[in-house]
Amino acid sequence: MDEPTCQARQSGVQRRDVGDVGESRCGGGREGTMCRATRRAGCWSRGWVSSIIVSAIFFAETVDPCDSLVAAEAVDLAVSGYAPTSGTFPGCTHILFRGNQEIVTAGKRLHLRDDAQEEFRESRVMMFEDPHAVAYNPHDGLYYATDTGRHRLVSFRDLDQQRIEKAVDTLADVKLDRPHDIVIDADGWIYALNPNRARVFRFRGFGKSESSLDLSQHLGYSRALTIVEGKVYVVGSSAGKIVRIEDFSKQQFHVFTSFGKKRDTTAGSWSTTGLVPNDVEFYAGKWYVTSYFCPTYAQGTDCNEMKFIRFSSWQDFETGQWENISNLLPRDIVPYYLTIRDDDLFVATFSHESEGQPGRVYRISQSKKSTP
Numbered sequence: 478m479d480e481p482t483c484q485a486r487q488s489g490v491q492r493r494d495v496g497d498v499g500e501s502r503c504g505g506g507r508e509g510t511m512c513r514a515t516r517r518a519g520c521w522s523r524g525w526v527s528s529i530i531v532s533a534i535f536f537a538e539t540v541d542p543c544d545s546l547v548a549a550e551a552v553d554l555a556v557s558g559y560a561p562t563s564g565t566f567p568g569c570t571h572i573l574f575r576g577n578q579e580i581v582t583a584g585k586r587l588h589l590r591d592d593a594q595e596e597f598r599e600s601r602v603m604m605f606e607d608p609h610a611v612a613y614n615p616h617d618g619l620y621y622a623t624d625t626g627r628h629r630l631v632s633f634r635d636l637d638q639q640r641i642e643k644a645v646d647t648l649a650d651v652k653l654d655r656p657h658d659i660v661i662d663a664d665g666w667i668y669a670l671n672p673n674r675a676r677v678f679r680f681r682g683f684g685k686s687e688s689s690l691d692l693s694q695h696l697g698y699s700r701a702l703t704i705v706e707g708k709v710y711v712v713g714s715s716a717g718k719i720v721r722i723e724d725f726s727k728q729q730f731h732v733f734t735s736f737g738k739k740r741d742t743t744a745g746s747w748s749t750t751g752l753v754p755n756d757v758e759f760y761a762g763k764w765y766v767t768s769y770f771c772p773t774y775a776q777g778t779d780c781n782e783m784k785f786i787r788f789s790s791w792q793d794f795e796t797g798q799w800e801n802i803s804n805l806l807p808r809d810i811v812p813y814y815l816t817i818r819d820d821d822l823f824v825a826t827f828s829h830e831s832e833g834q835p836g837r838v839y840r841i842s843q844s845k846k847s848t849p
Contacts, residue, residue: 555844556805558837559823561588561597569825569836571610571814580636581825581838582608587622589636600636609657610814616665617682623656623669630656630669632683648678649687658702658814660709668702668709675699677711679725692720695732698743700769701756701814710757714769715741717752719794736797746775747783758815760822761843763787764794765802767812771829785812785824806839 560572566583573580580600581588585607587600606626613620619632619642629646630653646653648669659669669678675696680687692699696713703710711720711730717738723729738751745753747770755767770784781803788799806812806826816823820842827836 553844554802554805555842557840557842559840560838565835565837566597566827567836568834569813569827569838571825572816572823572838573611573613574816574818575613580611582610582622583836587611587636601639602633602636602641603639604631604641610659612659612661612667614661614665614667614682619682621659621661621667621669623659625655625657628653628655630659630683643683645683648680648683649689651676651678651689657700660702660704662704662707662709668704670699670702670711672699672714675711675713677702677709677722677725688725690722690725690728690730692730696720697741700754703757703759703815705759712754712757714754715743717741717750717754719754719757719766719791733791733794736795736799742774744769744771744774746770746778746780748778749776752783752786755811755813756815758817758822760815760817760841761820763789764791765815765822766794767815767824769811771811772809773829781808805841810836 560566560579560581566581566588569581569583571582573582577592579590579593579597581597585605586603587605587608588597589600590597602622605622605624607624609623609625611620611622619634620636621630621632624631624644627646629644630648631644632642633640634642651671653669654671654673656669657672659667661667665681667680667682669680670676671678675692675698677690677692678687679689692711692713695716696711696718697715699711700714701712703712709722709725711722713720717735719733719735721731721733723731735752735754737747740750742750742753745751747768752766753769755769757764757766759765765785765787768784768786770780770782772780774780783801783803785801785803785806786799787802788794793799806824809830810826810828813825813827816825822841824839824841825836826839827834
């Protein structure tokens, strides 16, 4: 996870930094058609809570702070708890699907299961310090992960073996600085992100066809990458902007600026900062954006307002014509990376304030119209 002050996350107690201020992610290229393009994959599973059809229904759990679910404004969506089946992950930032396999980035480890009916187990790949995301590349059979706290990227073949194929701390002659997200497109291009200086890297594999795109003149601290219909989107968190890369080779891109942005910062609340995007995804004909809002950085204001929104076009994003769907999720938790799998949208979440930053993955689906 991120948090504005950099505190190393210690096996279940550590915090994610919110940002460059001393920044201490579920990840890109989230698999499916391969990226976040791998983030978009297909999977079915049982949630730990029954599906909630969001119309005028109120549901509340009292097990822990992550459990309260309330009615949302969106009547066409249903939300359910997805993973883990019981309990929480320590600092959950990302979920990756690869076939039936599910991999959650949380704490200092990757957690996996080979089937949605199984319990999660810890991966034997454990040489991480504050990882944020992982992606799988079918072109070379390797997983690629961001080892954020060690300022490097690593590759490995088997989650049940300790062996790491390779680790790098430099891409395209640029030192890696707390790399956060990593995604892989359908052609096998791998994209990674240096958040503090907003630089995007593109490569075929470590040491292969490496290049970079410097967006620091347009973006400040930036948390995520997303691939939609072949285009890479860069999430400019502190600036409240989203960049769509039109042509990486030609260094061509378009910048979208969110409505109502008040100041450049790595976390906050809608009324004090405007949007502080964590991630963006395109699901069921609409764009979805999560923001890093939590009580610690809300300065006494409502941190739940606008932490999860959706809209139909980028013009809507720039003019504020969006729908607030924050009440789909528990109050006072941070919604982080988004992942698409088949017909569902998954949200990795965590509680910034709670010890160990407990978190879960929630599943959002298109609700079925009920018959009278």
